[in-house]
Amino acid sequence: MTEFQNIKSTAEDGVGTITFDRLDRRNALSVELMTDLSDQLDAWAYDDDVAAVVITGGEDVFCAGLDLNFQSGFNDTETRAIYSEACLRAYGTLLDYRKPTIAAVGGPALGGGCDIAVFADIRIGSENAILGYPQIKFGLTPYFSPLWRIVGLSQAKLLTFSGDRIDAQEALRIGLIDRLAPTGRVVAQATALASSIAETTAKSAVNNKEMARRAPAMDPISALTYETLAYREVIWHPDIVARINEAYSKIKKK
Incomplete structure (x- = not known):
């Protein structure tokens, strides 16, 4: 360092x-x-x-x-x-x-x-x-x-x-x-x-910060479209699918 x-x-x-x-x-x-x-x-x-x-x-x-x-x-x-x-x-x-x-x-x-x-x-x-x-x-x-x-x-x-x-x-x-x-x-x-x-991971932190950097400058419909596409993009990532499945498994065990 x-x-x-x-x-x-x-x-x-x-x-x-x-x-x-x-x-x-x-x-x-x-x-x-x-x-x-x-x-x-x-x-x-x-x-x-x-x-x-x-x-x-x-x-x-x-x-x-x-x-x-x-x-x-x-x-x-x-x-x-x-x-x-x-x-x-x-x-x-x-x-x-x-x-x-x-x-x-x-x-x-x-x-x-x-x-x-x-x-x-x-x-x-x-x-x-x-x-x-x-x-x-x-x-x-x-x-x-x-x-x-x-x-x-x-x-x-x-x-x-x-x-x-x-x-x-x-x-x-x-x-x-x-x-x-x-x-x-x-x-x-x-x-x-x-x-x-x-705890959300560095990748998620970067994704959410990117949204916070860009969306405020957009009109409401443009922001809605951008944020929907961002969600659609990340929902298929293998690491996110794994995290969702892990959380779901913990719920089922309760």
């Missing part, structure tokens, strides 16, 4: 876990961290030993956003270009990843850290989570498009026009996080969900 400098990664029982490893900088985003994140996601994309991926910063800090030490060099045009390319790669990889991703958010998830959570498929938040886009206060812009698809236009406008931060309860209320975990248990809860996904 590749050794990274800014993340830790493990793969066990179908679950890949990426943990940001810059606690001295509150897991702030650097080009190197985003590159490590992208590289590890790429490495697992076609690895059948990984069905779902958990992304976390641990229990106390998810990600404080852009590293201010790095931002101080933005007067350099080349530095801005390199950072933009790293952002586009990392966020684009998450947005169109072929396997389910879960953000386990403990503590602050701000600016680019909130973006990473938003670009994941599912967000589990700890009771100590704080989310928001404080860069708005400096005149900077957020990634609005993925946010409003999760929380709706009005709530997305509230967050991105003001730059105000919200706590875990408010994030749960508006749908920015999907489930709430006790403080200190967010990684465990996210891992349990990822394990449940992994």
Whole structure:
């Protein structure tokens, strides 16, 4: 397994876990961290030993956003270009990843850290989570498009026009996080969900993620046709037939 400098990664029982490893900088985003994140996601994309991926910063800090030490060099045009390319790669990889991703958010998830959570498929938040886009206060812009698809236009406008931060309860209320975990248990809860996904097998996880990637952009009839054809395609797979027969046999024995 590749050794990274800014993340830790493990793969066990179908679950890949990426943990940001810059606690001295509150897991702030650097080009190197985003590159490590992208590289590890790429490495697992076609690895059948990984069905779902958990992304976390641990229990106390998810990600404080852009590293201010790095931002101080933005007067350099080349530095801005390199950072933009790293952002586009990392966020684009998450947005169109072929396997389910879960953000386990403990503590602050701000600016680019909130973006990473938003670009994941599912967000589990700890009771100590704080989310928001404080860069708005400096005149900077957020990634609005993925946010409003999760929380709706009005709530997305509230967050991105003001730059105000919200706590875990408010994030749960508006749908920015999907489930709430006790403080200190967010990684465990996210891992349990990822394990449940992994039980369906990596192949099924990829098939279902593909549907989730494509169907929302279709009109209702096109989506119905696409999803029916997807079902028709998998129902004949020998491994799926075997799994159905096994489940049916267990029912008959009861």
